[in-house]
Amino acid sequence: MENNNKNSNQTVQNCNLCGSCNLNCPIYFVLLKESAGARFKAFLAKKNSYKDYKEIFFLCAQCNACFQDCPARICSNCLEIRKKIVEAGFETPANKVMLANILQFNNSLGEIKKNKKIKQYYT
Amino acid sequence: MKKRFASMVGAENVSDNFLDLEAYSYCSSDTTLKPNLIIWPKSTEQARKVLLFANQGRTPVVLRGAGASQVDGCIADNSIVMSSERMNKILKMDLKNKVLEVEAGIRIADLNNAIRSFNIFFPNSPFSSVQTIGGAIAINALSKESQSLGRISDWVEEIEFVDGTGKSFYTRKKELLIGKEGISGFITKAKIKVMDLPTFSVTVFSFDELSDLLGQVRILSQDKEVYFIEFLDKRTAKESGFEAKYALVVAYTVLKGQIKNFQEVKNLLDKAESGHSIIRSQGYYYISDPYVNLEKAYDLIDWCEKHDVRIRGHIGLGLFYAYFQKKDKDLLDTFRSFVKRIEGRLGDAFGYGIINREFLPPEKKKELIKIKDDYDYNNVLNPDKIIKYR
Secondary structure (H helix, E strand, O other), X not given: OXXXXXXXXXXXXXXXXXXXHHOOOHHHXXXXXXXXXXXXXXXXXXXXXXXXXXXXXXXXXXXXXXXXXXXXXXXXXXXXXXXXXXXOOOOOHHHHHHHHHHHHHOOOOOOOOOOOOOOOOOO | OHHHHHHHHOHHHEEOOHXXXXXXXXXXXXXXXXXXXXXXXXXXXXXXXXXXXXXXXXXXXXXXXXXXXXXXXXXXXXXXXXXXXXXXXXXXXXXXXXXXXXXXXXXXXXXXXXXXXXXXXXXXXXXXXXXXXHHHHHHOOOOOOHHHHOOHHHHXXXXXXXXXXXXXXXXXXXXXXXXXXXXXXXXXXXXXXXXXXXXXXXXXXXXXOHHHHHHHHHHHHOOOOEEEEEEEOHHHHHHOOOOOOEEEEEEEOOOOOOEOOHHHHHHHHXXXXXXXXXXXXXXXXXXXXXXXXHHHHXXXXXXXXXXXXXXXXXXXXXXXXXXXXXXXXXXXXXXXXXXXXXOOEEOOOOOOOOOXXXXXXXXXXXXXXXXXXXXXXXXXXXXXXOOOOO
């Protein structure tokens, strides 16, 4: 995947929250709430308060649409922040289940059974 | 209170989760104000129930679309935020008469993407690409197309809204809502006109002297075939790929411009549009929307250049966008005083909200108070936005 930092000469401090990043954010498009969109991640990264809202940074498809749409070419470094959060010992319930499934069943969804309902996680 | 609202709109459409409260505490300005509750109604009936209950308890409700307000228009402390984000559908398309019925929460960019395959579009490109139809109607902002096509008010036929007392209306009296910034009602649906995708030709003019440029604008302003005129300052023109001079990019609705080839026209207009992106990516952070008489445009541009403020805009309308660096926040106040001094105003693109409230014309203030008396006498909707009521 292309490294956003290489293309971005702007820090997230220069984000003025115009919201262009929400325009094509696939997560925002599905959940239709501000807390799911790319702008909220930029807002938290800007405030450096991502530790209190860890799970939000896992609500990201890493598609880079936010960076493409940003007029100021700002990247909120979601992946970097996610890495820091994981290194600090936080894992989302979805991640835990996926890891356990991969170790046990060699796939992230777990045991494949006909008509089995798969639990959905937001993060 | 949350349970009561959940019974009206469904539990999934109400939240007092700390994440959501934080996410709805900001818009596209520098201010953060935390609400108590977020509600996403999905129909007019749900919005009606919410406002009826809020009115009974005199609970302030702040209306929000995409949260793109630059003037603190959609945030407030200790209030309910009612968002139209989940009312984002195109309900009817009458292609013969070129009229659409849409829900208020649809973003203009999404709408235009959706209808482009029918070779039609909604001719109002707001400053913020994420602005919703409801938000655009509430602000009645000028856009670059306004030079030939008028404001958004000219493109709206009917509006459905719920007023501050919880009554719903479907009205042709657009003036109750247009430009009222949500103080009279929550817009739920609108019948809007669309038009065929136009064919342009473009001419680019470059000038060393501002006075020559303004002379050319005066001539172009008389030309009925001009679709819009974009102005770029010297630096922005150079960085956008034009000559290092003041630039005018003039789009015509007929083939009288020098550049007629579709691809070349598109490339040129993209270059002119890139001005915003170029300025923003250089760290210019605060944006203001001065509107001045053409006679005063010289003073405005000159002031901006002297203070290292970047400027571009729709010069044919007299509407500009002035970009300030983050370190120049204090300069914004000086700028506001300057705009007043040259008899200009702010708010024609971003709305008045709280930040530009001082520029509201007195006659409009009276009109707003009258509408508030009729449709929201308990001051539930957007209290303290645009006007201080009671």
